[in-house]
Amino acid sequence: MGRRFNFSVILILSFSLNLFLYPRIVSSELKRNYYAKICPNVENIVRKAVEKKFKETFVTVPGTLRLFFHDCFVEGCDASVIIQSTESNKAEKDHPDNLSLAGDGFDTVIKAKQAVDEVSSCKNKVSCADILAMATRDVVALSGGPSYEVELGRLDGLSSTASSVNGKLPHPTFKLNQLNSLFAAHGLNQLDMIALSAAHTVGFSHCGKFSNRIYNFSPKNPVDPTINKTYVAELKQMCPKKVDPRIAINMDPITPNTFDNVYFKNLQQHKGLFTSDQILYTDSRSRPAVNAWATDSNSFNKAFITAITKLGRVGVKTGKNGNIRHDCSAFN
Ligand code: HEM
Ligand SMILES: *[C@@H]1O[C@H](CO)[C@@H](O)[C@H](O)[C@H]1NC(C)=O
Ligand SMILES: *[C@@H]1O[C@H](CO)[C@@H](O)[C@H](O)[C@H]1NC(C)=O
Numbered sequence: 001m002g003r004r005f006n007f008s009v010i011l012i013l014s015f016s017l018n019l020f021l022y023p024r025i026v027s028s029e030l031k032r033n034y035y036a037k038i039c040p041n042v043e044n045i046v047r048k049a050v051e052k053k054f055k056e057t058f059v060t061v062p063g064t065l066r067l068f069f070h071d072c073f074v075e076g077c078d079a080s081v082i083i084q085s086t087e088s089n090k091a092e093k094d095h096p097d098n099l100s101l102a103g104d105g106f107d108t109v110i111k112a113k114q115a116v117d118e119v120s121s122c123k124n125k126v127s128c129a130d131i132l133a134m135a136t137r138d139v140v141a142l143s144g145g146p147s148y149e150v151e152l153g154r155l156d157g158l159s160s161t162a163s164s165v166n167g168k169l170p171h172p173t174f175k176l177n178q179l180n181s182l183f184a185a186h187g188l189n190q191l192d193m194i195a196l197s198a199a200h201t202v203g204f205s206h207c208g209k210f211s212n213r214i215y216n217f218s219p220k221n222p223v224d225p226t227i228n229k230t231y232v233a234e235l236k237q238m239c240p241k242k243v244d245p246r247i248a249i250n251m252d253p254i255t256p257n258t259f260d261n262v263y264f265k266n267l268q269q270h271k272g273l274f275t276s277d278q279i280l281y282t283d284s285r286s287r288p289a290v291n292a293w294a295t296d297s298n299s300f301n302k303a304f305i306t307a308i309t310k311l312g313r314v315g316v317k318t319g320k321n322g323n324i325r326h327d328c329s330a331f332n
Contacts, residue, residue: 027313030151034130039122043150046131049112050138053104058257061139062203063105068136069199069311070101071129073186074168076315078157078322079128082106084329085162095165106329108135113328128328129154133312140308143202145259146301151312155322158331172209172274176283179276186314192307194280194289195300200273201263202256204248207239210273215241226278228270251277264294 035042054060071081074092081101085091093101112131117123130152137150170182176190183193213224214235223232231253238249250256251273252263263277267290272278280286293300326332 027151027316029316029318030153030313032149032151034152035126038125039116039119041119042116042122042126043134045115045119045122046112046134047138049115050108050135051142053108053111054139054142057104058143059102059104059203060108061143061257061259062199063102064108064132064135064139065105065199066203067101067105067109068132069196070169071132072311072314073182074165075157075159076317077129077133077154077312078315078317079109079132079154079325079328080157080160080164082109082128082132082328083160083331089160090162091160092162092165093160095162108139109328124324124326127154127156127322127324129156129317129322131328136308140259140304143257143259146305148305148309151309153316153318154312155317155319156325156328157317157322170276172205172276173212174276175279176286179279186311188307188310188314190286191289191303192310194286195293195303195307196311197277197280198261198263198293198300198304200251200277201259201261203251205251205273206245206248207243208245210235210275211239211241211243213275214239224275224278226270226282227272231269231271261293261297261300264290264300268294 039045050060050064067081068077070092071077071079074081081092083091083093085094093106109128109132112135113126113128116126116131133150133152133154137148141147168182170179174182179193179197180190183189183196188196213227214232216222217224227235234253235249239247252266253271254266255262266272267278267281270278270281272281281290289303293303323332
């Protein structure tokens with residue numbers, strides 16, 4: 001009797017210790033099958049709409065992925081980034097730092113929402129924030145990245161202001177400590193940050209975001225000494241000094257249209273585009289993860305799934321803090 005009692009005490013203790021050590025493995029607010037009764041086919045409907053858009057343009061992939069990141073880092077994953085400015089409110093997306101978010105990301109969410117709302121039982125029952133989370137999962141898989149189950153149950157936010165963007169997003173000039181502290185503020189650790197940075201395996205950057213690294217890095221070194229010399233020559237050719245600010249180039253020079261671990265192989269060859277990319281290899285604290293994921297794409301995929309799932313839990317709105325928007329770009 002006494003033994004059994006002790007045994008269950010140990011079980012309870014170790015169970016609560018696990019909860020304490022790994023508090024983020026299960027989300028308290030989100031569920032994988034959240035829409036099972038509300039709109040059971042929602043994930044198929046969204047995937048079909050995203051596939052259709054993907055066939056029209058590859059920008060669907062980086063556009064959607066980056067939109068999700070920026071949504072979650074400013075006021076939580078609540079689709080606040082999709083709100084259009086009005087005469088009385090300058091919305092998040094019109095902050096000068098609005099990061100040239102590609103219109104195709106917004107369009108992906110709007111089209112998927114339309115497809116969902118065409119099913120009468122689903123109409124106005126699925127949040128734009130969840131549609132963005134599903135679409136992000138779909139674009140990663142469509143471009144060759146890992147497949148994962150997405151957690152759902154977010155509500156759409158009730159505010160979106162350009163001023164709320166200040167200081168919330170990382171800058172391409174950031175070094176490791178700055179990256180770590182910004183990500184830590186959202187419950188993401190260094191490994192999560194490194195895994196998520198690999199999103200730069202797809203998509204474009206405007207020349208102005210990194211021109212300091214190839215033209216005026218420091219008084220002593222006009223070129224950042226951590227960039228590959230061959231790559232510098234290519235970058236200078238694509239981005240001459242007086243380049244049209246609208247010119248954008250692939251961030252992954254090797255496999256720009258595939259979501260893969262070549263991002264990390266590029267860092268090993270000193271072909272990271274931004275300081276914030278290359279620092280992950282230069283800094284000895286983050287280099288082991290870069291080396292590991294450059295050689296083992298399975299372990300990268302696992303880390304990415306963990307990190308993007310945690311990203312999707314940032315600042316989730318429930319109850320009175322949100323609603324289900326009828327039009328993703330405007331408050332009800
Ligand atoms: C770690 C810190 C990060 C910094 C400093 C950063 C910065 C940037 C910058 C400056 C651009 C180029 C924007 C332009 O010129 O138009 C960019 C593009 C992009 N970023 Fe990041 N980013 C970071 C992390 C992330 C994360 C975590 C994700 C997603 C999970 C992400 C996804 C993307 C994508 C997909 C693009 C390409 C967008 C397109 O082609 O339309 N980034 N990022
Ligand atoms: C980003 O902001 C600028 C003005 O700061 C605006 O001209 C541009 O249209 C915005 N981009 C998007 C995608 O909303
Ligand atoms: C620079 O890139 C070339 C391939 O383009 C590679 O062979 C070389 O090892 C790289 N150099 C460094 C220092 O990483």
